[in-house]
Amino acid sequence: xxxxxxxxxxxxxxxxxxxxxxxxxxxxxxxxxxxxxxxxxxxxxxxxxxxxxxxxxxxxxxxxxxxxxxxxxxxxxxxxxxxxxxxxxxxxxxxxxxxxxxxxxxxxxxxxxxxxxxxxxxxxxxxxxxxxxxxxxxxxxxxxxxxxxxxxxxxxxxxxxxxxxxxxxxxxxxxxxxxxxxxxxxxxxxxxxxxxxxxxxxxxxxxxxxxxxxxxxxxxxxxxxxxxxxxxxxxx
Numbered sequence: 186x187x188x189x190x191x192x193x194x195x196x197x198x199x200x201x202x203x204x205x206x207x208x209x210x211x212x213x214x215x216x217x218x219x220x221x222x223x224x225x226x227x228x229x230x231x232x233x234x235x236x237x238x239x240x241x242x243x244x245x246x247x248x249x250x251x252x253x254x255x256x257x258x259x260x261x262x263x264x265x266x267x268x269x270x271x272x273x274x275x276x277x278x279x280x281x282x283x284x285x286x287x288x289x290x291x292x293x294x295x296x297x298x299x300x301x302x303x304x305x306x307x308x309x310x311x312x313x314x315x316x317x318x319x320x321x322x323x324x325x326x327x328x329x330x331x332x333x334x335x336x337x338x339x340x341x342x343x344x345x346x347x348x349x350x351x352x353x354x355x356x357x358x359x360x361x362x363x364x365x366x367x368x369x370x371x372x373x374x375x376x377x378x379x380x381x382x383x384x385x386x387x388x389x390x391x392x393x394x395x396x397x398x399x400x401x402x403x404x405x406x407x408x409x410x411x412x413x414x415x416x417x418x419x420x421x
Contacts, residue, residue, distance in 0.1 A: 196263070197224040198358060198390055199248065204257035204267075206243050206413075217243040218254070219413040225406070227358070230385045231392045232401035235410035242363070244410060245394045249361045250278035262358060279307050283352030285362035289344045291336040291351075297323060298332040301351045308355065322350035326380065342373035349380060359390045366400060378403055 206218040217240045225231055235241040246252040247259060250266060253274065259266040262281055269277065283304075284290075291300050301319040310318070323329045326346040336344055345365065352360055362381065366374030382403060385391045393400060401407050409416040 198227045198229075198262050199223075199225040200258075200260040201247075201254075202258040202260075204247065204254045204259060206240075206247065206252070207255040217413055218247075221257070221410075221413075221415055223408060223415060225390060225392070227390055228385070228388055229390050229392075229406055230381075230404045231390075231406045231408060232404035233392065233394045233408045233410060234396065234398075234401050235416075236396070239410045240413040241394050241410045243413075245361065245363055245392075248359075248392065249282050249284060250274050275307075279304055279355060281358050283355060283357040283360045285345070285348050285352045285360065285365050287364040287367040289336070289341075289348045289368075291344060291347060293336055296333050296335060297328060297339075297347050297350075300336070300347060301354050303351060304355045318354055319350075322354040323347070325353065326350045340373070341369050342376060345369060345373075345377050346380070349377075349384075353384070357389070359392060360384055361392045361394075363394045364396070365393065366395075366397070374400075 201221050201223050204218055204221040205216070208215045208217060221244060233241050233244060243252070247254060250261070253259070253269065254267050257267065261277065264277060266274065266277065298316060298319045301322050302315040305315040305318060320329055320332055323332055326349055328343060328346055328350065331339070336347065339347070360381070365381070366377055369377060378400065381391055381393065393404065395401055
């Protein structure tokens, strides 16, 4: 079970207040986000939807502490994120958020166990504990017996399971996934979505960025982003 954040019932795990994100300046200025305000509660299962260029990837980067707003306030588990240094942001990200990417982002020459250990390495966890926790995370996704294999020896669905194990190894409050079934066939995609459902039932806050209504239908809350803004009716 995620242990990092134990709020009161009324306290959200994520709060964005009038968040803007601007890239460039002058004629080259791009307003990727324009006044996003939303909250997500502990244990939510949220789908972020929107067309290409709508700002949903920028929103994901801010939610996952990969970027900070140009204006506005982002509070993650009671911690103001918006004005953090890069070093402090990295610490918060490693502690609070587990990432699952469409392209898996696995190191091709490292074993599955080594790939899963990476967040623990960044957190300064000792070697023996890293290996034990990595094997436990692989066990949760049904791949403990393949711990010494390389990513190239796995199917796409198995590689995505490794990416999920890596996301879980630090026991994050939030699991954030960007188009997690985008590179998978429909049967394997359904298996991966079932795994996210299990994570949600275990108490993780799950946030999926997707363009697929079938994927979004698994969530209990949908946030629709259009032209850098939350569309009317989003989050219902």
